[in-house]
Amino acid sequence: MIETRVAVVLGGSGGIGRAVAERLAGDGMSVMVHYAGNAARADEVVKAITSAGGSAAAARADIADPAQVEQLFTETEQQFGGVDVVVNTAGIMLLSPLTELSLDDFDTMHRTNVRGTFVVSQQAAQRLRRGGALINFSSTVVKLALENYTAYAATKGAVDAMTLILAKELRGRDVTVNAVAPGPTATPLFLDGKPQAVVDHLTAMSPLERLGRPEDIAETVAFLAGPARWVNGQIIYTNGGII
Template sequence: MTSTTQSNRPAADHTRVALVTGASGGIGRAVAVRLGAAGMSVGVHYAGNKERALETAREVEAAGGQASLVTGDVADEAAAADMFDALEEAYGGIDVVINTAGIMLLAPLAELDLDDFDRLYRTNVRGTFVVSKQAARRIRSGGAIVNFSSTVTKLALPTYTAYAATKGAVDAMTLILAKELRGRDITVNAVAPGPTATALFLDGKPAAAIEGLRNMSPLQRLGQPEDIAETVAHLAGPARWINGQVLYVNGGVA
C-alpha cells in the first residue's frame, strides 16, 4: 500500500474508513473524492494504472479526506484480503466498501466471444463477490456496502446481454447479503446508474447513439459521475434506513 500522507489516524477518532474499488477513474474516482469531501479516509484501489490512482488520491485529500493506495485483482481472494489488511493496519478498521470496479464488453449474445463473457463474469460478479466476502467478515458495525448494478438490467438494450447478466447477479447478491448481515447494523445496497458520461460508457459509441441515450432521460442529458457519487455518499453515511435495495440513479430513464 502506498500512502500520500504521513498520518495513520486510528479508528478511535471516529473517522469513517472507506475502500473504493476501481477508484482510478470514472465513477470510482468521483465516489472516492466525494467520500473524501465527507471527511472519510479512503482506500483508493487500482488494478493497473497507478498514476491515475495517485491523481485520485490527491483529489481526495484536496477535498478534505485522507487517501491511501491499494492494489490487486478484486477477483483474487488473497489480493482482496491484503487490501483489507493494509487499510486496517493504516486506519484501525473499515466502515464502508464500495464495489465500483467493473468492465463493459458489448456484443449480441449470438456473437459474444465466451472469453469475453468470462472476463465480464470474473470482474463484475466474482470481483464483487470476493470483496463483499471480506467486507461481510470485517466491516465494522454501523458500516455500509454499496455495490454497482446498472439500469440496463431493466432497459434490455441489444448488445448488453452479457453485461446486464452480470449486473443481475450483483442485484441478487446485494439483496441476499443484506439479509445475511442481520443484527450487524451494516447496510447493503446497490446503485444502478443509467447512461453516464464516463470513458467506459462512451467508448466506441457513435455520436448518434450517444444523443439517443441522452434523450432517454426526461432531463435530456447524460448522468455525470458526480451524480452517481452523491447517491453513493448518502448510502455510505447518513442513509441508515435504506437497506437491501437497488437504487436506479438514472435521471428518470425507464
C-alpha cells in the same frame, strides 16, 4: 472523540470511482483508493484528496483474487484503523449481440463483475464495523434490456441477487447492503466505442435530457454510505428518470 470513518473504493482511480472517492473524502472519510493496473491514475486521486485536506492512500488488487482482496482490506485496517464503507465500482463492459459474443469475453466480464463482487462482498461482510455500509454497483440496463448488453446485463443481474440476499444474511450486524444502478453516465467506460448517434439517443431517453455525471452517482453513494441507515437490501436506480 468522534472516530473518522474509513472507506474502501474499489475501482477508485477513474470515472465514477474517482468521483465517489473524492466525494466520500469530502464528507470527512479516510479513503483507500483501489486500482487494478494504473498506479499513476490512483496516485492522482490520492493527491487530489490530500491537496484538498483529506486523507487517502492507494493500493492495488485483482478484485477476483481472494488473497489480494484480503490483503487490500488488511492494508486499509493497518493504515486507517478499520473499515466502515465499501464501495465496489470496479467493472468492465463488453458489448455484443448474444450470438456474436465470444465466451472469452463473457468469462472476462463474469470474472470481474460477478466473481469480483462476490470476493469483495465476502471480505466486506467479515471486515465492516458496526454501522457500516456495503455498496455494490449494478446497472439500469438490467431493466432497460437494451440490445447488445445481454452478457453485461446478466453480470449485473447477478450483482442484484447477491446484494439483496447478503443484506438479509448480515442480520444483527448493523451493516447495510445496497446497490447503485446508474443509467447512461458520461464516463470512458460508457462512451468508449459508441457512435455519436447512439450517445445522442441515450441522452434523449432521460426526461432531464442529459447523460448522468459521475458526481450524480457519487451523491447517491454518499447517501447510502452515511445518513441512509434505514435503506437496506435495495437497488437504487440513479438514472435521471429513464425508467
